[in-house]
Amino acid sequence: MGERTFRDLGELFAPASVAVIGASNRPGTVGASLFRNVLAAGFRGVAYPVNPRWSSVSGVRCYRSVRALPEAPELAVVIVPAPEVPEVVDELGVAGTRGVVVVSSGFGEIGGAGVAREAALVERARRYGMALVGPNCFGVLNTDPAVSLNATFSETLPPRGNIAFVSQSGALCAGILRYGVAERIGFSRFVSVGNRAGIDENDLLVSLGRDPATRVILLYVESLSDGRRFLDVAREVTESKPVLVIKSGRTPAGERAAKSHTGSLAQSGRDQLYDALFEQSGVLRADTIGDLFRMAKVFSSGARLDGPRLAVLTNSGGPGIVAADAAARQHLELPPLSARVRAALARRLSPSASVANPVDMTADASPAQFADALGRLLREPTVDGALVIATPTGTLTAEATARAILSARGSSRKAVTACLFGLTDLSQEVGDLEAHGVPTFTFPEEAVQGLGSLARYRAWASRRRTEVRSFPVDRAAVRAALRRARKAGELVLPEYSARALLGAYGLRFPESRRVRTLDAAREGARAIGYPVVLKVASPDISHKTEVGGVALGIEDAGALAAAFERMRSSLARRAPGARIAGFEVEAEIRGGKEVLLGIQRDPGFGPVVVFGTGGIYVEVLHDVTFRLAPVRPLGAQHMIESIRSYPLLRGVRGERASDLGALTEAIERVSQLAVELPEVVELDLNPVIVRPQGEGVVAVDARVVLVPSSRSAPSASARRSGTARRRTPAPGVRPPRPR
Numbered sequence: 001m002g003e004r005t006f007r008d009l010g011e012l013f014a015p016a017s018v019a020v021i022g023a024s025n026r027p028g029t030v031g032a033s034l035f036r037n038v039l040a041a042g043f044r045g046v047a048y049p050v051n052p053r054w055s056s057v058s059g060v061r062c063y064r065s066v067r068a069l070p071e072a073p074e075l076a077v078v079i080v081p082a083p084e085v086p087e088v089v090d091e092l093g094v095a096g097t098r099g100v101v102v103v104s105s106g107f108g109e110i111g112g113a114g115v116a117r118e119a120a121l122v123e124r125a126r127r128y129g130m131a132l133v134g135p136n137c138f139g140v141l142n143t144d145p146a147v148s149l150n151a152t153f154s155e156t157l158p159p160r161g162n163i164a165f166v167s168q169s170g171a172l173c174a175g176i177l178r179y180g181v182a183e184r185i186g187f188s189r190f191v192s193v194g195n196r197a198g199i200d201e202n203d204l205l206v207s208l209g210r211d212p213a214t215r216v217i218l219l220y221v222e223s224l225s226d227g228r229r230f231l232d233v234a235r236e237v238t239e240s241k242p243v244l245v246i247k248s249g250r251t252p253a254g255e256r257a258a259k260s261h262t263g264s265l266a267q268s269g270r271d272q273l274y275d276a277l278f279e280q281s282g283v284l285r286a287d288t289i290g291d292l293f294r295m296a297k298v299f300s301s302g303a304r305l306d307g308p309r310l311a312v313l314t315n316s317g318g319p320g321i322v323a324a325d326a327a328a329r330q331h332l333e334l335p336p337l338s339a340r341v342r343a344a345l346a347r348r349l350s351p352s353a354s355v356a357n358p359v360d361m362t363a364d365a366s367p368a369q370f371a372d373a374l375g376r377l378l379r380e381p382t383v384d385g386a387l388v389i390a391t392p393t394g395t396l397t398a399e400a401t402a403r404a405i406l407s408a409r410g411s412s413r414k415a416v417t418a419c420l421f422g423l424t425d426l427s428q429e430v431g432d433l434e435a436h437g438v439p440t441f442t443f444p445e446e447a448v449q450g451l452g453s454l455a456r457y458r459a460w461a462s463r464r465r466t467e468v469r470s471f472p473v474d475r476a477a478v479r480a481a482l483r484r485a486r487k488a489g490e491l492v493l494p495e496y497s498a499r500a501l502l503g504a505y506g507l508r509f510p511e512s513r514r515v516r517t518l519d520a521a522r523e524g525a526r527a528i529g530y531p532v533v534l535k536v537a538s539p540d541i542s543h544k545t546e547v548g549g550v551a552l553g554i555e556d557a558g559a560l561a562a563a564f565e566r567m568r569s570s571l572a573r574r575a576p577g578a579r580i581a582g583f584e585v586e587a588e589i590r591g592g593k594e595v596l597l598g599i600q601r602d603p604g605f606g607p608v609v610v611f612g613t614g615g616i617y618v619e620v621l622h623d624v625t626f627r628l629a630p631v632r633p634l635g636a637q638h639m640i641e642s643i644r645s646y647p648l649l650r651g652v653r654g655e656r657a658s659d660l661g662a663l664t665e666a667i668e669r670v671s672q673l674a675v676e677l678p679e680v681v682e683l684d685l686n687p688v689i690v691r692p693q694g695e696g697v698v699a700v701d702a703r704v705v706l707v708p709s710s711r712s713a714p715s716a717s718a719r720r721s722g723t724a725r726r727r728t729p730a731p732g733v734r735p736p737r738p739r
Contacts, residue, residue: 009199009207012099012131013142013189015074016045018151019097021066021088022079022104023049023057030103031079032057034139034153041150041157048073065091072096077139077151082106085135086120093128100125101151102135108195109136122197132198133191138170141177141190144213152177152190161186162215163300164208166201168193168222176220176289184434185293186300188213200225202233209237216299218292219245224277227605231281231628238282242299242457246286247274273605276626280635282460284453291449294441298450301439303415305454307384309335311377312358312444314389315365315396319419319444320358323387326445330452334358335382348372363393367400374408378416385415385454387447392422402429406436415454417447466634471669473676477504482679486709493704494539496584501704505673507666507685508698512586518564522557524585531555531588533700534563536571540578542703545616547574552588560585589698593649593658594687596624597666597699599674601681607674611639611667614687631671636664649690656692663690666697681707 018038024031031051036058038047049057052064063069066076066088072095078088082104092100107118118135125132133140139152143160150157154173158180167173170192180187188211191204201219208214217237224230234243278285286292310332314320327334334357337345345355349369354360359377361369370390377386390401398420409416418433418440420426430440441447481501485493493501499509513524514537525532536549544550548570551563564583571580596614601607609631612624625642627635640646640663651657666688673680682705689698 008210009131009203010211012075012133012199013140013149013191014144014147015099015149017048017071017073017075018043018045018149019048019050019066019069019073019076019092020079020151021050021076021092023051023054023062025054025057030153033155034077034079034103034151035060037150037152037155037157040155042148043150044146044148045074046071066095066097067091069095075099075101075151077101077103079103082114082117082135086117086124089121089124089128089130093124093130097128097130099131099133101133101137101140102194103137103139103153104134105136107135108197118195118197125198134194135197136170137194138167138173138192140192141187143187143189152192154178156181158190159184159186161188161300162213163187163218163296164189164191164211164214164216165218165220166191166193166204166208167220168196168201169220170194172220172289179289179293183293183297184431185297188215196225202226202229205230205233205237205243209233209241215241215302216296217241217243218296219243219283220248220289220292221245222248224274224604227273227277227602228628231277234278234281234283238457238460242453243281243283244286244292244295244299244453245278245283246289246292247271247278270602272624272626273602273608273628276608277605277628279638280628282457284456294446294450295453297434297439297441298415298417298454299457301434301437303385303417303437303439303454304413305385305415305451305458307458308332308455309382309384310448310451311335311337311380311383311386312389313361313370313374313377313386314358315361315363315370315393316389316391316421317354317360319389319391319421320360323389323444323448324358326448327452330448330455332448332452332455337377337380338382341376341380344376345373363391366395367404370396370401371404371408374405374416375410378408378412378414383414385417385451387417387419387444387451389419389444390421392420398422398426398429402432405433405438409436409438415451417441417451419444419447464634466632468630468632469668469672471506471665471672473506473672474504477501478677482677482706485706490539491706491708492539492542493706494537494541494581495535495702496537496581497539498702498704502673502683502685502699502702505669507669508696509702510587510589510698510700512584514582514584516582518561521560521564521583521585525554525557525560528585528587531590532560533584533586533588534560534567535584535586535701536567537581537584538575538578539581541575543616544701547571547578549575554588586700589689589691589700592689592691592695592698593645595649595663595690597670597683597685597688599629599670599680599683601674601678607671607678609639609667609671609674612643613645618686627671629671629674631667633664633668636667636671639667640664658690659693659696660690662696663688679706681705 020035022031023035035049049062054062056062076092076097085104107114141152142149154177156177158177173192208217312320312323337357342355350362353362388405392398416438418438433440496514511528515521515524532554534551554560594614596612596618598610605628607629609627609629613621623644625639649658684703685699
């Protein structure tokens with residue numbers, strides 16, 4: 001039988017022989033269409049139909065069972081009723097088949113008996129070392145002329161191209177293939193993973209990242225089988241080729257109630273976790289399927305955009321304005337042209353032409369003027385790429401415009417995209433342009449979107465690399481704080497208990513005293529120095545301001561006494577059942593900006609760091625961002641820059657800039673705690689006061705939630721969440737070792 005497992009997953013899609021178990025002659029069945037598609041695509045290997053009901057299928061001798069086959073097929077496609085699938089996989093395993101694609105449905109997706117059936121399928125595939133795709137999938141496709149495999153039940157075979165597509169949705173696949181044909185989008189490989197009981201999107205990313213025929217990878221996902229592994233794999237793949245994703249199935253808030261601002265934010269904005277994951281790994285996210293393929297078209301052309309500076313050339317002012325607006329939305333720049341180029345354009349164009357950027361040549365522009373203007377724009381050092389918008393008029397036919405664009409582009413490596421308007425069929429002209437690496441779009445904003453994705457990927461690929469920093473930690477203090485909490489049976493650590501734990505990680509807090517009586521409060525205030533803040537200390541009160549548990553701006557002993565009595569009265573009315581452990585008197589930090597820092601542990605992603613605008617309105621403003629821990633210095637910087645209130649931190653109207661260096665370090669320290677202390681499932685630092693440059697940051701309120709001692713916390717480096725299914729290891733892909 002030879003070596004059973006594949007050296008690389010790519011071999012699964014280039015088999016020397018394929019058996020279709022459940023092939024049929026009955027019209028309208030999947031078994032009939034799939035085997036017919038294998039033949040129609042011109043599969044270069046040997047195809048075997050297997051079905052005891054037929055002597056031949058589509059003119060090919062049919063075998064009664066796997067055992068009757070003259071050889072073990074390298075790849076088997078199974079289309080039999082779900083209860084029969086495990087037995088078929090047993091037969092394939094005994095024969096020596098290396099990979100199996102289970103198209104049949106009726107497994108985990110239906111729940112109940114289907115879950116057990118899927119588990120039995122996975123166990124058998126693992127027993128025989130077979131790679132498993134599916135179940136409940138659309139099939140696989142490889143357009144390599146040396147393979148020509150269409151093991152799907154779609155009769156539409158797309159042209160050969162350099163785009164690989166991986167989808168969780170089988171129903172979507174047929175439509176995507178038809179769309180690809182209509183839009184002249186070619187694929188290298190096409191894989192439907194279905195229930196992902198075996199091979200998942202991470203395994204395929206590894207394989208496609210190594211595939212020389214694939215230039216760009218597209219993913220349609222409704223969830224990720226292992227978000228932590230996706231981060232590691234995608235970050236490596238995007239170093240050499242772009243990965244584009246559309247993520248659907250935006251989930252609602254989590255089931256369990258969060259005990260902190262951070263937990264509430266992370267659950268209500270769970271889709272933002274995917275945004276964070278994609279940004280950290282260099283994956284570009286599309287909002288719609290159309291956006292996904294428009295972006296893919298630009299990448300597949302091989303175009304390069306080394307910067308955000310775009311020139312727009314048009315013979316119609318309106319579309320040029322639309323393109324300029326779209327460029328602003330995509331964070332592309334339309335730089336002013338040099339005086340030399342403007343003068344040269346003015347000499348050669350109509351007196352009514354505009355030689356700014358966009359360059360509007362007006363409706364009487366000739367093909368020669370188009371070619372001359374585009375050539376000059378591409379030679380301009382301040383231009384990184386160009387968009388040509390042409391409405392055929394008079395001598396400016398679509399054919400002439402296409403020739404002019406290709407002539408002007410010549411050997412330039414700068415990205416050029418085109419938008420041709422016309423009432424006639426432009427497929428020939430569009431085909432000529434795209435065959436020579438000029439992606440063409442129906443509308444200007446579509447072209448600009450594609451160019452924007454090029455610029456974002458270029459920024460990722462050329463980014464400054466930073467490594468995770470490790471800060472000194474008082475380990476003894478950490479152990480002591482956790483031991484005290486466990487001994488007291490505390491799962492939610494209020495501020496007075498959390499400070500020792502967080503202080504061991506180098507996070508600063510104001511000087512404070514914990515007191516029980518007014519006299520002790522006065523003594524503490526004298527020792528600290530006015531002004532002071534008075535806060536309730538209670539393990540049962542999460543948000544102190546909601547029950548009158550915070551008094552600010554206390555300037556003297558009289559104000560302290562009044563605040564003390566008001567707080568006791570308010571707590572008696574608004575939190576009568578809360579345990580009161582005393583009160584905190586602490587130095588008031590004046591000035592600075594309020595931000596939030598926190599940790600939330602997600603079942604699929606592990607430890608997540610949260611940062612955003614702080615204060616009492618944090619859940620109303622929702623100005624937050626997320627990153628998976630560990631967070632690198634550059635990642636922490638990007639977190640700060642991505643919130644809407646970032647300009648306030650930079651300083652406005654003459655204000656001093658905030659200490660962004662200290663804030664970056666504080667984010668990294670929280671990230672380190674998230675990785676090293678899986679016992680901490682939630683952390684809330686709100687507010688954290690960011691002082692002016694050089695004065696650091698100070699946390700003025702903290703809350704820590706610990707995992708119950710009866711169960712283990714999810715590990716920061718756990719490969720899969722605790723609820724994830726076990727699956728067949730992908731051939732050629734080793735699971736990452738625990739860190």
